Amino acid sequence: MENAVLTEQGRETFRVLLLSWYQLNARDLPWRRTRDPYRIWVSEVMLQQTRAAAVVARYTQFIERFPSIVALALAREEEVVALWSGLGYYRRARMLHSAAQLLMKEHGGSLPKSSLELRRLPGVGDYTAAAIASIARGEAVAVIDGNVERVLMRVLGKGAGSRGASAARLKEVASWLLAPKAPGTFNQAMMELGATVCLPHGPLCGSCPVREFCRTQGEHPVRPRKQMISVKSHYALVKKAAGRHVEVLLVQRPPNASQMPGMWELPTLGDHDLIESKVSEPALRIRHSITNKNFYVQVFPLEVETFSRLASASDSEKQDWVAASNLPEIPLTGLARKILMRLDVLAKPRQVRQGKALPGADDEFL
């Protein structure tokens, strides 16, 4: 196909094609039904490095529990992190909470209006500031996330390495393309195009509204991904039950742990513990991916008496019995949450049960 050129006139056509496509094809996501800057802020922080399908259930619960900046600022950090469970990158939840407290102290409980002022809040980078300012306030500032970057690289015909476009160049092009009368909708349309059509692998160019402007029309060269490292780990599921009341033994990670400090997980089992306990078959095998590590996890159900004889039981880490009904209030690691849901100790969120959330690569059974 002959390429249309992104002249001044071409830019107008690009905007019209993209916005018309978005109007017909935008997914119905809960944060798209509001212009409330607080709700958009929460959704944009949750969406950083997390798929929209995984965010939907958590976002709805989070907004129900913390419907305003003041509600979030008054909550305990532990409670905020608990509602973040399963989304990963828990530092985002802590920063959101401390930013809400700062807003109460210094901004009268409201979010600042401009992207420049928003950028000064803890945990708010260029992307989040631009998204809130354009969607909630109509500021003409371009958003560049991973999806938009991919669309722009392909439209411009750029790949990885020395031929790739610099961040400054992408910002320049994104700002030039932006529809000044509808910057929020345009930004969302670009992100949606990257998330649903201009996919990292196998882009759906036949359904792309801006195909005529695209110099690549397919996958562009990218730097090879870091190789994944495989790690094996074993956990114990130790339960006490009295009638319908069930308690599960959990361990709290140290407050100074480099990852997920203060969060709760199942007790780990060393190789020696497995021999000692004489268990052979795990109740669950799953793979859990964090950045470039694949954790191949096996979970062994153990009697209280059996577990108490093992070396893991005497570890100095904080252990506690937690009622199954209280688990939603506890800041669980994503892996612990996944295991407890799979083993029916923790109820699954309604959206997941109805099959509205998409399974991720890290959700596969071995």
Ligand code: SF4
């Ligand atoms: S034509 Fe294909 S590669 Fe180009 S922007 Fe559209 S979906 Fe992406």
